[in-house]
Amino acid sequence: MVTPSSVDSRKSWVLLCNLGGPETIEEVRPFLKALFSDPGILRIRSSWLRGLLAWGISTLRYRSSQKLYAQIGGGSPLRRLTEAQGEALAEALRRRGLEANVAVAMRCWHPSLDEVLPKIIATAPTNLVVLPLFPQDSFTTTRSVVERVEELLQDVPDLECRFITSWYAHPKYIEAVVARIREGLADLPPDETTTLLFSAHSIPLRYVREGDPYPQQIEASVRSVVTRLEAEGITLPHRLAYQSRLGPIPWLGPSTEETIDTLAREGITSLLVVPLSFVSDHVETLYEIDILYRKRAKRLGIEHFRCTEGLNTEATFIECLADLVSDHLDHDRRTGRGPRNEGGGKNR
Template identity: 50%
Template sequence: MAPRARIGILLLNFGGPETPSDVRPFLRHLFADPEVVRLPAIIRVPLARLLAGIRYRQSREYYRQIGGGSPIRRITERQGEALKRALQQWGYDVGVYIGMQCWHPFIAEAVERIIEDGVTHLVVFPLFPQFSFTTTGACLAKLRREVQRRTDWPVKQQVTIEHWHAEPRYIEALSQMIEEVLSDFAAEAGSRVHLLFSAHSIPQRYVDEGDPYVEQTRETVERIMDRLGRQNPYHLAFQSRLGPVRWVSPYTDRVIQQLGREGVRHLLVIPISFVSEHIETLYEMDILYRETARRAGITDFRRVAAPNTHPAFIGALAHLIRERLAAFDVTSSLAHPGD
């Protein structure tokens, strides 16, 4: 009798420091990543130490203002638990693994657990709706390197969900979350509420080299607006730029300032490339951009929460995974890793 399949779901994300003492080593990992900083190792590694030292105090202060650290690991764990429950309703008993690019649990730690559990069928799911060399590409490259180092990799079949920016259920989930917040605005605001979709920026040269991130992000926004069927003005901007290189624009803070100058008073900010709360939403959007809006004369500033474990969002991800699991043709021979 053939051994039962052991199915795993590997969720990949960027990670973040959980305590003040984590900030400096997290920054070193971030700047030393060859997929993030494309320089030879002999330059990249010492540069990472230098940059981490320069940015440490400022970054630690930002994290202090949101509670001392990033909640991304805890939220990703809750997302994994919710996905596991959703898949169980369809008869799939899976093990869920979390691998982070720049902090614990690192991708290497997830690989070790997958080996220990003897996973035979694996769905790799980078939690970045839009593909970029700097996010999905970086995580998948790290995963490949870690797997190639091992001679005991047990996975026989593997599928990867590389992007899902236009998946109908994902669009529906975000649209539902936007509608929930739009309904909180005063009725007289109506179509005067401007929608500002804010995505993490990337260096412009990556786009010039063929990175599809910006194009996919624009498609996500257009599909959401089509689904909403509203006449509200909307904008796409990019945040979290770093250093002197040219980043994809327009920049979120400058768009907010311009809207204020144009007399906009009602603004809804929507995190469009983030699936969980992190420094970019909790500090940049909720603190920095809220203050930018206040100074610009925008009196009614609101934000849509990151999807986190919103039921419609989890349902969308679960359907994506289910479609890939169907390709394994193992529904009659499931075993939870560790059985």
């Protein structure tokens, strides 16, 4: 992985962004405080009040969260997996004849945007492509990254910066999800009808009412995946649910737990959970789905349960990222300017 401190003479930068996660048990409490201090996560105008709530939530939850991370090896693999994605992306770009430095930053943990962006700026880049690793755009993820990057670049008006803000229906993203589903089905009994349960991270319903495009894009991704499966002759019943709710406020649903309960009552015995909005394995997939929901399903009589592997460095997924970035880098090489954004990208 190229870091801003080991940059070569190339002046184009690609910045991959994710939310981040604690890598040790000791980091869990400060990570939770940083996560809930993000104005994209807690949409409260008063920074003082948001900070107070972040302190309260992290204080109340950190011990139980530590127990979750202890069950997946003591910490989140998200940074390591994101750096592996960055290395694979850089290699994919080189194969296309495109040279660019690829860096990784986290919105709510280390290496943070506040740490990485100043180092990139110090290299006097000619252009920067920011790719938040969230296929479906949301106030809580993509928009939070975009807003923080724009704040950090306020004093760098000459830097050409472009944001890739949604790619929920990119053919290679859909193909990569389908590939993981095929792998998951191969581990389930062929003589039983498997139900696909697409599970996405939930968001507060208030954000949906305020115009967050996330649920519409999630639903569009599900339709695209199902259509692609049917084109391959794979026709299976499917449901969409939302996980990882927090607190008593109304959240986007139905919840994944409730849906598993409903499927068990309907008598299904084979279930493949597809974590749709996550591009890397982390606590929501490794613990929440593969441990917590697995136990729930088994207890309710769902004999065969599997969760698809995260996209991580799956070859088609890396080609998807390369396609998204190449649209900008190749246009820069030919014209010195970025391409027009159609369907999600944003130029600065």
